[in-house]
Amino acid sequence: MASRAGLFLLPLAFLPHRRPISLPALRHSPPSLHLGRRSSSHLLMEKEAATATATATEAARRRITHVIFDMDGLLLDSEPFYTLVQEKVLERFNKTFDWSLKAKLMGKKAIESARIFVEECGLTGVLTPEEFLEEREGLLQELFPSCQLLPGVDRLISHLHVNQIPMCVATGSYKQTFDLKTQRHGEIFSMMHHIVMGDDPDVKHGKPSPDIFQVAANRFERNVDPADILVFEDAPAGVAAAKSAGMWVVMVPDERLDASHHKEADQILTSLLDFSPSLWGLPPFTK
Ligand SMILES: O=P(O)(O)OC[C@H](O)CO
Numbered sequence: 001m002a003s004r005a006g007l008f009l010l011p012l013a014f015l016p017h018r019r020p021i022s023l024p025a026l027r028h029s030p031p032s033l034h035l036g037r038r039s040s041s042h043l044l045m046e047k048e049a050a051t052a053t054a055t056a057t058e059a060a061r062r063r064i065t066h067v068i069f070d071m072d073g074l075l076l077d078s079e080p081f082y083t084l085v086q087e088k089v090l091e092r093f094n095k096t097f098d099w100s101l102k103a104k105l106m107g108k109k110a111i112e113s114a115r116i117f118v119e120e121c122g123l124t125g126v127l128t129p130e131e132f133l134e135e136r137e138g139l140l141q142e143l144f145p146s147c148q149l150l151p152g153v154d155r156l157i158s159h160l161h162v163n164q165i166p167m168c169v170a171t172g173s174y175k176q177t178f179d180l181k182t183q184r185h186g187e188i189f190s191m192m193h194h195i196v197m198g199d200d201p202d203v204k205h206g207k208p209s210p211d212i213f214q215v216a217a218n219r220f221e222r223n224v225d226p227a228d229i230l231v232f233e234d235a236p237a238g239v240a241a242a243k244s245a246g247m248w249v250v251m252v253p254d255e256r257l258d259a260s261h262h263k264e265a266d267q268i269l270t271s272l273l274d275f276s277p278s279l280w281g282l283p284p285f286t287k
């Protein structure tokens with residue numbers, strides 16, 4: 001199944017600039033926590049936009065029928081909270097947090113990212129992954145209820161909903177934190193056919209394993225070919241998971257994530273505001 005999507009990508013992989021599009025993001029930052037995400041310096045070259053169009057045109061021939069959204073860092077601006085808290089923990093050990101470490105943590109199940117954090121920061125024997133998690137989650141509980149939607153989320157999800165495109169969410173977040181993060185965004189999440197979380201018993205392994213996307217695809221009303229599914233992700237582990245599941249992936253990465261992590265995605269956008277549904281065989285925006 002992975003091969004069907006892969007067939008389109010093979011020739012494109014040899015193009016000099018597969019990485020696409022876009023316009024500068026209109027970013028909304030929470031007033032209380034401005035950690036940034038993208039800047040105008042993140043403008044991509046025009047010739048890359050042409051290549052992006054070619055990639056998406058290939059996908060449109062298949063016509064995307066179903067959409068799966070990641071949540072943290074894609075729908076919700078929750079990743080800066082993780083960054084802030086992890087920086088705070090490391091300060092105590094006179095260490096600094098950087099984006100090469102962030103790239104290894106984001107999108108993963110809590111305990112998996114905790115193990116990586118402790119090991120990569122040289123804290124083995126000083127702090128256990130469980131102790132780190134307890135401290136991190138305690139601090140995050142206070143922050144999660146103020147999560148905001150990222151730019152373009154409302155417009156895109158409402159548009160797909162009106163056009164009866166089946167959608168779901170596949171997030172590494174566990175139920176308890178999911179509830180805290182989404183408590184102010186019930187309307188958006190009510191438009192999802194279903195939501196699969198990291199502690200779902202059917203999800204045996206976290207991203208980058210394809211498990212969560214396979215479980216999410218299987219819960220649509222009918223059998224869906226993975227190559228008819230478009231996934232939106234922000235994290236390298238999430239992109240790898242979706243590609244392993246044989247699906248198409250639009251990546252909306254933080255501008256501070258090294259571009260080497262963009263390679264696997266079928267399209268890179270600076271913001272969901274730049275997404276063009278018709279390039280993927282989906283109904284175009286009318287406003
Ligand atoms: O990006 P998500 O929605 O899979 O969530 C994963 C973690 O909870 C945060 O990195």
Ligand SMILES: [Mg+2]
Nearest residue numbers: 070072073234
């Ligand atoms: Mg994410």
